[in-house]
Amino acid sequence: MQYLSTRTPSHRVSLSAALQDGLAPDGGLYVPARFPDLGPDAFEGCATIEAVAERLLRPFADGDPLADSLPAICAATYGFPVPLRPIGRRTHVLELFHGPTAAFKDVGARFLADSLARLNEDADQPLTILVATSGDTGAAVAAAFWKKPNVEVVVLYPRGKVSARQEKQLTGWDTNVQTVAVRGVFDDCQDLVKQAFRAPTWQEHLRLSSANSINIGRLLPQMTYYAHASLQHWRAHGTAPNVIVPSGNLGNGLACLYARACGLPIGEVVLATNENRPVTHFLETGAYEAFDTEETLATAMDVGDPSNMERLRHHWPSAEGLREVVGAERVTDEQIGEQIRRGPDLWDTVWDPHTATAVEARDRLDPHDEHDWILAATAHPAKFPEVVEPRVGHTVDVPEPLAEVMARSHAVPEIAPDLDALWDTVAAASTVASGA
Numbered sequence: 001m002q003y004l005s006t007r008t009p010s011h012r013v014s015l016s017a018a019l020q021d022g023l024a025p026d027g028g029l030y031v032p033a034r035f036p037d038l039g040p041d042a043f044e045g046c047a048t049i050e051a052v053a054e055r056l057l058r059p060f061a062d063g064d065p066l067a068d069s070l071p072a073i074c075a076a077t078y079g080f081p082v083p084l085r086p087i088g089r090r091t092h093v094l095e096l097f098h099g100p101t102a103a104f105k106d107v108g109a110r111f112l113a114d115s116l117a118r119l120n121e122d123a124d125q126p127l128t129i130l131v132a133t134s135g136d137t138g139a140a141v142a143a144a145f146w147k148k149p150n151v152e153v154v155v156l157y158p159r160g161k162v163s164a165r166q167e168k169q170l171t172g173w174d175t176n177v178q179t180v181a182v183r184g185v186f187d188d189c190q191d192l193v194k195q196a197f198r199a200p201t202w203q204e205h206l207r208l209s210s211a212n213s214i215n216i217g218r219l220l221p222q223m224t225y226y227a228h229a230s231l232q233h234w235r236a237h238g239t240a241p242n243v244i245v246p247s248g249n250l251g252n253g254l255a256c257l258y259a260r261a262c263g264l265p266i267g268e269v270v271l272a273t274n275e276n277r278p279v280t281h282f283l284e285t286g287a288y289e290a291f292d293t294e295e296t297l298a299t300a301m302d303v304g305d306p307s308n309m310e311r312l313r314h315h316w317p318s319a320e321g322l323r324e325v326v327g328a329e330r331v332t333d334e335q336i337g338e339q340i341r342r343g344p345d346l347w348d349t350v351w352d353p354h355t356a357t358a359v360e361a362r363d364r365l366d367p368h369d370e371h372d373w374i375l376a377a378t379a380h381p382a383k384f385p386e387v388v389e390p391r392v393g394h395t396v397d398v399p400e401p402l403a404e405v406m407a408r409s410h411a412v413p414e415i416a417p418d419l420d421a422l423w424d425t426v427a428a429a430s431t432v433a434s435g436a
């Protein structure tokens, strides 16, 4: 399988190169050159999610140095359950939050971490991954790369601009994962990462890479839980379930569309967004427009210009064509709050603010609709106690893996938003940069 850049389709690279580069040299995003044909029969004998993942991803790694390691990478990606739980009214919840940081981003981050560690096993110098985070991505990436050999990670977050619980998830790491608190906002952190990639000193002393959400190595593994869930449903009922995906940067929704394009039994796909309108506006008007980001209760979906829109439009160039493959529902903060409040009574479930957008989209569908629906639950409600607890009227227990991460939280260095300050901090911790 080859991967091509959305901006220069003739520029083609292997899976390994796409994973290591992140972004194509022309600034485009890597997409698979084709989708393999894998209907339900192709998965005969694949009972576990690891087995389904291995079967589905095999053609995507075909001819690549990682191909032989694929079973091991898929095993390292999961190791936690991804249950499909029926909750009544032809509705099932796909719980994507049983990983170490209690959100679906664990899956993509762990696949990428294991792949990059394998690719760098024999390198003379470790790979240094820089990540700027406003919260959840950084925690998933830090957890995934922690203690991986020959890879070092530097996570930058804006001090005081993330919730107390998020800060604990970002600062529970050591050895090869260094967290740095920046006196600034998220954009300052992002800027520092960009500056580092251009700075001669950094280029000279370190092998830099990134693990941000536009890396195809985070998108591909996300197909696997939709594959597993739809096959479970297909085997039990003989029908293809529809799926609703809470969406912001569109990586998770796109993975669901990719899984269906490979032949998995998935019916309609609906993207549920918060009040940010780039997706619904594009589908309604046919003209893509970026918007200023609006802050909502579903913070991880606060995106005004989703990067994966470029992939979506590469595969389905017209809004008309896109409307045929995907729907979208925009959900207000008031509706998110109301769905969380009613969750325990109506669905016997405490929803997190992101999943609540999917529940609202489900509610809007025709009550006589005869299809089965799967709601992707993207995070555990305990990650967002400030939003959830006042609405359901009780505290929400923190799941064990996340509690373990937060219990390790410790003081981290704090710097001004300045590249020299960051270099001093990184060099002090890194064996390579300090020449030790």
Ligand SMILES: *Cc1c(COP(=O)(O)O)cnc(C)c1O
Pocket (backbone or CB within 6 Å): 103, 104, 105, 136, 246, 247, 248, 249, 250, 251, 252, 253, 300, 301, 354, 355, 378, 379
């Ligand atoms: C990142 C995130 C989303 C949005 O996913 P995209 O792939 O960016 O569309 C939704 N819910 C939660 C909890 C997230 O962390």
